[in-house]
Amino acid sequence: MRHLRDGEAYCHLGTPTGHRARQTPEETINGIVQDAHKLDSSLLAPWQKIDAVNTFLIPRVAFVLRGSAVPKTPLKKADAEIRRLLKKWLHLPLRASNEVLHIPYRQGGANVPRMGDLGDIAVVTHAFRLLTCPDATVSIIAASALEETARKRIGRQPTGRDLATFLSGSLEGEFSRDGGDFASLWSRARNATRRLGKRIGCAWTWTEERRELAVSLQPAPHADSVTVTPRTRTFLERFLKDAVRNKYAGDLRAKPDQGKVFDVTSKWDASNHFMPSGSFTRFADWRFLHRARLNCLPLNGAVRFGHRDKRCRRCGYAAETLPHVLCSCKPHARAWQLRHNAVQDRLVRAIPAAAGQVSVNRTVPGCESQMRPDIVITDEEAKKITIVDVTIPFENRRQAFTDARARKREKYAPLADTLRGRGYDVTVDALIVGTLGAWDPSNESVLRACRVSRRYAKLMRCLMVSDTIRWSRDIYVEHITGHRQYTDPSRRTAAGPDPEGTA
Numbered sequence: 001m002r003h004l005r006d007g008e009a010y011c012h013l014g015t016p017t018g019h020r021a022r023q024t025p026e027e028t029i030n031g032i033v034q035d036a037h038k039l040d041s042s043l044l045a046p047w048q049k050i051d052a053v054n055t056f057l058i059p060r061v062a063f064v065l066r067g068s069a070v071p072k073t074p075l076k077k078a079d080a081e082i083r084r085l086l087k088k089w090l091h092l093p094l095r096a097s098n099e100v101l102h103i104p105y106r107q108g109g110a111n112v113p114r115m116g117d118l119g120d121i122a123v124v125t126h127a128f129r130l131l132t133c134p135d136a137t138v139s140i141i142a143a144s145a146l147e148e149t150a151r152k153r154i155g156r157q158p159t160g161r162d163l164a165t166f167l168s169g170s171l172e173g174e175f176s177r178d179g180g181d182f183a184s185l186w187s188r189a190r191n192a193t194r195r196l197g198k199r200i201g202c203a204w205t206w207t208e209e210r211r212e213l214a215v216s217l218q219p220a221p222h223a224d225s226v227t228v229t230p231r232t233r234t235f236l237e238r239f240l241k242d243a244v245r246n247k248y249a250g251d252l253r254a255k256p257d258q259g260k261v262f263d264v265t266s267k268w269d270a271s272n273h274f275m276p277s278g279s280f281t282r283f284a285d286w287r288f289l290h291r292a293r294l295n296c297l298p299l300n301g302a303v304r305f306g307h308r309d310k311r312c313r314r315c316g317y318a319a320e321t322l323p324h325v326l327c328s329c330k331p332h333a334r335a336w337q338l339r340h341n342a343v344q345d346r347l348v349r350a351i352p353a354a355a356g357q358v359s360v361n362r363t364v365p366g367c368e369s370q371m372r373p374d375i376v377i378t379d380e381e382a383k384k385i386t387i388v389d390v391t392i393p394f395e396n397r398r399q400a401f402t403d404a405r406a407r408k409r410e411k412y413a414p415l416a417d418t419l420r421g422r423g424y425d426v427t428v429d430a431l432i433v434g435t436l437g438a439w440d441p442s443n444e445s446v447l448r449a450c451r452v453s454r455r456y457a458k459l460m461r462c463l464m465v466s467d468t469i470r471w472s473r474d475i476y477v478e479h480i481t482g483h484r485q486y487t488d489p490s491r492r493t494a495a496g497p498d499p500e501g502t503a
């Protein structure tokens with residue numbers, strides 16, 4: 001057995017251990033950053049690089065954070081470096097919001113936790129586990145060590161409530177005294193709780209009846225707080241992690257500019273199906289998409305400083321913004337139509353014959369109305385007609401989708417009334433996919449009305465999302481460069497290139 005002097009350490013499961021030794025697992029942290037750089041120079045696809053960070057690098061630091069007292073500075077440095085690489089892989093400029101990096105895949109983020117957050121969560125969880133350990137030897141030693149630290153701080157025997165106040169990081173009254181305590185697990189838990197308290201309402205509580213400590217937290221912004229008691233102790237870590245992720249999502253959603261699209265795209269996981277795997281996504285789409293969703297594309301109307309000309313370079317409209325380019329800049333009208341048709345065709349192909357007679361973009365026979373709804377399904381046997389219009393609006397918060405749906409219903413209301421007069425049961429609805437791939441949750445009732453099989457619906461949502469993203473990317477690039485990015489199928493010759501095959 002080796003003898004250690006004061007301050008000397010040996011490595012125990014990756015953690016430097018010894019009396020008053022510096023416990024920073026620098027080797028582990030540096031190793032992670034070095035490996036992240038190796039990933040960067042590798043030939044992996046960007047989504048594979050992100051996945052590798054999540055699968056192989058972060059669990060390494062998560063493990064040492066549980067066992068060591070890690071100061072904030074090295075973690076902050078490593079976080080900054082990882083953040084820089086993640087933004088590079090997502091093709092985001094440095095000014096893009098950081099939140100998106102820490103948001104789960106299903107909401108459209110990179111799903112990589114901040115090591116600083118993991119450190120705080122690990123300390124609080126570790127302290128709670130010790131204090132509530134089913135093994136009495138462990139919990140009694142932990143409780144008396146905590147009491148001793150709190151007693152030094154407030155200068156008297158602490159009550160249960162005092163312990164909760166102490167651990168919550170209170171700096172009021174007697175808790176503001178300098179207790180002369182050197183860094184211990186308890187002082188670290190106190191600091192970590194204070195930091196988490198500001199963001200997710202994390203605090204320690206004491207119940208007099210049961211004489212036990214618990215941790216309360218706010219699972220999502222504006223949500224009621226939940227309390228983790230010793231009986232539910234194993235859930236604490238997961239609750240804290242989820243609350244932190246929800247906090248990032250809430251912060252991004254609240255941003256007036258960068259949060260607009262996210263507000264819509266984060267609602268349904270199909271809108272972000274490509275995040276972990278890159279499925280149905282070209283590299284060009286990936287490079288376009290994340291910048292577009294955070295409104296970081298270099299368009300004339302998006303530049304906020306200086307007095308640059310904000311007019312559209314193609315049609316001269318007053319503000320060249322992304323919604324203008326993707327939805328209302330006239331030179332791209334044909335491409336919008338093809339984008340619309342791509343989504344419409346997918347739905348038409350998914351309607352089973354049993355649903356009835358399907359007509360696409362035709363007037364309803366025998367009606368005076370000259371309206372041509374995108375899809376009309378007539379089931380003569382059941383006397384049922386379903387009218388569906390496909391629309392691709394820009395993701396200008398939830399309201400844009402609600403309005404688009406209401407407009408479609410209003411537009412076809414007279415036609416529906418005529419058909420009802422003939423004894424049909426009529427439903428009018430819209431299938432909405434945002435220009436940047438947001439799937440509207442209200443589309444689900446449309447899929448049911450069209451009797452699309454559940455199994456195919458799962459794939460179809462992803463394909464429709466990827467179709468619109470691909471078209472929007474092509475429209476944007478043509479807008480900037482002036483080079484045609486697609487082949488118009490109506491003008492395609494037999495030997496012409498296949499626009500689907502450009503991946």
Ligand SMILES: [Zn+2]
Pocket residue numbers: 312313314315316317324325328329330
């Ligand atoms: Zn224009």
